[in-house]
């Protein structure tokens with residue numbers, strides 16, 4: 001029997017597995033072929049046991065949050081996709097010298113974190129309101145919204161160390177972090193929960209700020225079409241944001257198949273309806289090459305390509 005089929009047997013009723021699950025249904029770009037097995041563990045314990053089992057069986061696995069920074073190959077993804085979305089508890093811890101500590105399980109959606117903050121008068125995370133995806137994904141990516149990075153508000157992270165099979169705690173250290181870089185991008189850890197530094201605020205002000213940032217995203221066309229947000233990282237050395245450089249290269253509105261550089265935003269690629277992962281990949285390569293030829297700048301993608309043919 002295929003190892004992945006054995007998971008159900010081994011974990012009995014503790015775990016629900018979807019076989020040949022289309023990843024287009026789990027990514028904001030709405031592209032991607034099938035995952036051999038798609039699993040949403042309900043608890044840290046089950047996740048740990050599952051990963052240990054997959055390792056023993058030498059099966060590949062990929063950790064998925066909200067799928068909002070991903071392009072999954074049209075040919076699908078080998079092994080198991082483990083989605084954190086069912087591990088989504090948010091709780092307020094103690095106040096330490098005026099700082100409120102908010103503990104969010106990895107699969108909590110940023111929108112739910114924003115709603116929790118609003119309901120409990122917790123301030124400090126307003127700029128992340130409207131950011132698609134989960135807190136685990138935001139920590140992994142060191143997401144940055146309106147000049148504030150997750151690293152600016154991070155206290156600690158509980159994670160599963162894949163090599164040792166143990167749960168460990170990481171305490172924030174500035175030198176481990178940089179623009180869109182986190183110490184968890186080494187493929188060795190699964191983020192289980194993040195504790196964020198916040199403060200007491202006025203419920204009305206938090207609500208107004210949260211709404212302001214969501215509205216700003218809407219007005220910039222973030223949610224008009226399926227996408228994964230900004231495609232390329234910004235780089236201070238270029239002197240302009242990547243979107244502007246792409247505009248100046250005359251690429252706004254340029255398309256390959258169903259993937260198009262958003263007519264209103266040079267750094268967004270949108271799925272106009274029938275894009276494939278290959279269309280998006282080809283467009284990224286085309287933009288990179290054009291910008292290289294015209295400016296000498298080497299754009300670096302922020303979105304992650306994964307699955308058959310994309311993984312090295």
Ligand SMILES: Cc1cc2nc3c(=O)[nH]c(=O)nc-3n(C[C@H](O)[C@H](O)[C@H](O)COP(=O)(O)OP(=O)(O)OC[C@H]3O[C@@H](n4cnc5c(N)ncnc54)[C@H](O)[C@@H]3O)c2cc1C
Pocket residue numbers: 028062063064065066067068069070084106131132133134135136137138139140141142143144145146184189190191192222223227228229230304
């Ligand atoms: C409309 C739109 C606007 C956006 N705006 C912004 C923006 O303003 N700023 C910004 O920074 N990004 C932005 N993004 C990109 C995206 O929302 C962020 O990168 C987000 O933080 C990704 O979270 P996710 O849960 O969707 O991660 P996924 O896309 O599911 O995963 C991204 C990576 O993180 C890894 N990962 C996820 N969870 C875990 C975990 N628990 N443990 C270990 N690894 C994990 C995955 O394996 C993958 O490598 C935008 C995207 C969209 C669609």
